[in-house]
Amino acid sequence: MKILLLSSYLPYPLFSGGQVRLYNLIKELSQKHEITLICEKRSQQTDADIAELKKICKDVIAVERRKQWSISNIVKAGISSHSFLVTGHTHPEFAQRVREALTGESYDLIHVETYYIMRNLLQLRMTDDGLQKIPIVLVEHNIEYQVYEKFMQRAPALLIPLLRIDTQKIKREEEYYWQQSNALVAVSREDQAVMKKAGHDSFLVPNGVNTNQFIFRSFEERFYFSKRTQENVKKILFLGDFRWIQNKDSLTFIIKEIFPLVKKELRITNHELDVKLWIVGRKIPESIRNLTNDQDVLFDEKSSGLSTEKIFQEAAVLLAPIRIGGGTSYKILEAMSSGTPVVTMQMSADALSAVDGKEILVGKTAKELAEKSLEVLQNESLYTLISKNGRALVEKQYTWKKIGKRLEAVYLEVVK
Numbered sequence: 001m002k003i004l005l006l007s008s009y010l011p012y013p014l015f016s017g018g019q020v021r022l023y024n025l026i027k028e029l030s031q032k033h034e035i036t037l038i039c040e041k042r043s044q045q046t047d048a049d050i051a052e053l054k055k056i057c058k059d060v061i062a063v064e065r066r067k068q069w070s071i072s073n074i075v076k077a078g079i080s081s082h083s084f085l086v087t088g089h090t091h092p093e094f095a096q097r098v099r100e101a102l103t104g105e106s107y108d109l110i111h112v113e114t115y116y117i118m119r120n121l122l123q124l125r126m127t128d129d130g131l132q133k134i135p136i137v138l139v140e141h142n143i144e145y146q147v148y149e150k151f152m153q154r155a156p157a158l159l160i161p162l163l164r165i166d167t168q169k170i171k172r173e174e175e176y177y178w179q180q181s182n183a184l185v186a187v188s189r190e191d192q193a194v195m196k197k198a199g200h201d202s203f204l205v206p207n208g209v210n211t212n213q214f215i216f217r218s219f220e221e222r223f224y225f226s227k228r229t230q231e232n233v234k235k236i237l238f239l240g241d242f243r244w245i246q247n248k249d250s251l252t253f254i255i256k257e258i259f260p261l262v263k264k265e266l267r268i269t270n271h272e273l274d275v276k277l278w279i280v281g282r283k284i285p286e287s288i289r290n291l292t293n294d295q296d297v298l299f300d301e302k303s304s305g306l307s308t309e310k311i312f313q314e315a316a317v318l319l320a321p322i323r324i325g326g327g328t329s330y331k332i333l334e335a336m337s338s339g340t341p342v343v344t345m346q347m348s349a350d351a352l353s354a355v356d357g358k359e360i361l362v363g364k365t366a367k368e369l370a371e372k373s374l375e376v377l378q379n380e381s382l383y384t385l386i387s388k389n390g391r392a393l394v395e396k397q398y399t400w401k402k403i404g405k406r407l408e409a410v411y412l413e414v415v416k
Contacts, residue, residue: 001411003029004101004134006121007039007113008089010062012049015282016241017330018141021207022113023053028404030056033411036105038097040065040089040117061101063094083169085116085144095120102131108415109135115144115177122180135414138181139205143194145171150324151245175200183414185407188351203410206351207330208403209394214309214337216391219383222313222339234377235278235298236262237315237340239308239331242281246324248288251279253321253366255291261370263296270378277319280304280311312338317376320344321369333398336360336390341383343372352393359389 011022026035037053041062053060067073068088077084098121101107112118115138125131148167155163175198178184184202186192195202223234238254240247259277266273277297282304289299303311308331312318318335322345332352335342336359343361356362361376363369376383 001033001108001415002106003033003035003109003111003411004098004105004107005035005037005039005111005113006098006117007037008117009065009113010039010041010045010049010053012045012052016243017207018113020330021141024208024210024400025404025407026053027056028400029408032408034058036101036107037061038094038101039063040091040094061097063091063097066091077166077169081169082119083116083166083173085166085170086119086173089116090119091117095123099124102134107134109137109182109411111411112136112138112181113141115140115174118177118180122177135182136180137183137185137410137414138177139185139187140174140178140191140195141187143174143191145174146194147245147324151249154249183410185410189353190347190351203406203413205403205406205410206398207333208398208400209330209333209337211337211395211399214312214334216337216339216387217313218339219380219387222316233274233276234316235276235314236317236319236373236377237311237335238277238279238281238319239311240281242283242285242288246322247281248285249324250321251288252291253323254319255288255297257366258319258321258369258373259294259297261367262373263294265370265374273378275374275377278315308334309338312340315340317373318342319369319373320348321363322348332360333394337394339387339391341376341386342390343369343376345369353397354390354393357386359386359393361386 007022009018011019014020014023029035035057036059037057038061042065050060050062073084073088077087112121145167148163148170152160152163152167178195178200184195184200185205186195186202187206189204192202192204238251240251242248262275266275278300279298280300280303282301284299284301312335318331318340320329320332320342322329329348332342332344332348341361343363346362349356349360349362354360361372363372376386
């Protein structure tokens with residue numbers, strides 16, 4: 001098949017979950033299909049990044065992404081029926097590149113990555129009957145209006161009225177664009193249920209992981225060096241991109257509520273175990289750093305330059321209490337593939353069909369999350385069980401080869 005893939009981001013280098021997902025899916029699908037990618041790119045992304053994608057695409061057309069947080073976008077969104085999100089991604093040059101591609105080539109389908117660039121395509125479709133015959137596959141990473149709703153619950157009071165209006169716009173837009181697609185793809189069962197409630201059937205294509213990259217490492221291998229040097233330090237890892245509100249919210253929860261309970265319990269039960277909270281990410285906000293002066297909280301921007309697989313090999317456990325958003329988290333899948341036990345919340349476990357106490361550890365409250373983190377750090381049998389079962393679940397359901405086949409099945413369904 002000839003596929004025109006439209007994306008709100010350039011999927012290289014692999015710094016975010018969206019980039020990891022789209023790059024690996026293109027890599028899998030390009031083995032059998034011809035893909036032309038039209039996308040927005042950020043200013044720091046280079047010609048070398050585009051060249052990497054040209055190795056797996058027929059062509060890559062990158063349009064400079066406009067600044068989202070601008071007075072112009074804020075004013076436009078404020079006086080129009082379109083949300084701030086759609087306003088920022090409505091891009092005349094992007095639409096022109098799409099027009100040129102569709103004029104110069106015949107495509108079997110159009111894959112749209114995230115609903116908020118759909119307006120660029122549908123404006124063309126309204127004036128061209130030929131475009132209406134090409135099926136559209138819309139892939140949603142999140143239910144965006146739900147992300148905004150959850151953020152709104154924790155936002156400053158002055159912002160809530162504006163966020164409420166914009167969230168209503170997003171919900172209306174999102175459901176409208178779902179209706180305009182020939183096939184709708186969700187990343188989690190939770191998102192599928194929301195789509196179903198709104199009257200839209202969808203296909204489930206979850207996130208995946210490269211199991212050859214994220215190699216399993218057992219408890220014995222992981223802590224062999226510590227035993228030799230008689231060190232008793234174990235790192236609870238938080239890993240995240242702080243551009244996303246989900247990660248800011250999760251880390252605030254950890255620093256203010258969960259880790260203090262970990263420390264309190266250790267003072268009572270185990271003076272010998274030295275536990276650090278290891279925070280790895282680029283451009284950690286000062287607002288986050290200012291939440292604590294605890295010497296056992298390690299803010300580490302330097303290690304964000306390491307490969308993610310090396311970070312997971314050094315961590316004892318991944319703590320990922322995701323409260324905003326949905327879908328299958330890459331860092332959770334990558335940790336499980338690496339043999340690093342994951343402590344998270346029910347929403348993330350449900351997204352993976354992972355069972356508490358078998359492949360993953362789940363807590364509902366800060367107290368439960370702290371208890372589960374300490375339990376797996378101090379119980380080698382439990383550590384080994386969660387570690388091995390987590391890897392087995394990934395191998396069974398979440399390799400990119402399996403995920404790529406699921407998306408290909410969606411393509412074949414809409415073109416038959």
